[in-house]
Amino acid sequence: MELRFYNSYSRQIEDFRPIEPGKVRMYHCGPTVYQRPHIGNYRAFLFADLLRRVFEAYGFEVQQVMNLTDVGHLLNDADEGEDKLEAQARKDQVDPWQIVETVSQQFFADLDALGVRPAHHYPRASDHIPEMVTIIEALIEKGHAYRVGDNVYFDVSTFPRYGQLSGNKVEELEAGARLEINEEKRHPADFALWKSDPKHIMKWATVFGEHGFPGWHIECSAMAEKYLGKHFDIHTGGEDNVFPHHECEIAQSEAANEQTFVNLWMHTRFLQVDGGKMSKSLGNVYSLDDLAERGYSAWDYRFLVLRGHYRTQVNFTWEILRSAKESRAKLADWRSRLQAAMRGGAADSPASIGAVTTARQAFDAAIADDLNTPEAVAALFTLRNELVHAGETGTGTSEAALALLDHADAVLGLFEPTADASEDPNALSDAQVEALIAERAEVRAAKNWARADEIRDALQAAGIVLEDTASGVHWHRS
């Protein structure tokens, strides 16, 4: 399976070539843990999970790192400004580190609810100050950075490729700079590597001074290098990270290490809400709890995200979420029917088995083509339609289709794990279900509607779905 991905850096779709055969090392820009991430944030994290799942499904060994930014940075690169975490802390009248703990726990709980496979490392910026200082010192040593008092800036003029990722030109950054003029910098586009301010709560004593804290890009360079090396395969983030964050990371890491930092840069477009940007003032910044309150599982949201390509803006409305929920439920229902059919022992038709093979190829081709998840999902429904139209209930075909659904589930994350029914003492055995259905048929024939409905309700309560078709009663577990 030849995977192809769009590389933000080259602006082209490229064949994926891992640095080490069979292995992939990825870094994902994670959340700033100053308030609970909203569903928009999770689009980017679900994308990281999709990559993880795709690589694992196609046999790669994955090393995945996602940082937690717990050292809020300045509000902007022009300097003065308040640390985001400290601002939140003052508002809540708590210690900033307490916010970090609380939000981090919410974050991990949300990831779990979304079915995200845990990354191998979730490093925190505050635990990697020495690593950051090492890089900054190297940059100064090599003439890529300069000190002004207790502050350190990256000298953009020493890195000709600056602007390559984002398409910005240094001259235009200067011209169109909305940044306030910082007299300390040699060039307006220079960015801070290290800042000092005695008033900060979250600060560290280093060679640069007693009251310092890192600039807002250096943490990722430091942590990526520590866990993945100076050169690794993939780095992801939201579209907003392209500039300045990732642009600056490239400059820092490549200037310091004198080698390519990352082979493949991938960015997700923003999630829209009601056709526009989500914002607190519009009251459309939702958390997973807001979805749950309206009866939607995190998995429904996950499916909504999957139904749009990661490089297009996906819109979120309650109607769209409902659509995603219904669609996903249909897939789950189909899976249950296939499980019942697999036990049925009916003969297979060769044409149907061929349809499963075709569907699997279509699914894989869609995924391999820059993660075309909408098309991959469509391939599943196409197969469903074909098998249903053909009235196919063959054991082998059902088994093959189920194998495809398992594969799709591994890649996309479609089905919410449910408690194992076999461990439920109240669960009905197949024989019990069959017996109840038989009794219902008898009492219906005798027009004993009360008892018939009682059985129907009991079966429904036990998670049994009945289908009263012309060819008899079929059933499967929901």
Add this chain to the structure above:
RNA sequence: GGCGGCGUGGCCAAGUGGUAAGGCAAGGGAUUGCAAAUCCCUCAUCCCCAGUUCGAUUCUGGGCGCCGCCUCCA
């Protein structure tokens, strides 16, 4: 001001130079004691204009509209 994306049926969303996947919703029908579930059927010519072409939704140019990034933000 700089950079970028998008405009496909009521909603969402793939896609290809040769007349448009899939999902949701909707309408009709079958089945049914009622219901649910299920099954069948119906439902677009792809923003507008011009050009290239035998032929464009798909290529080029222009227009209109929408959205995003450039500033904390996934």
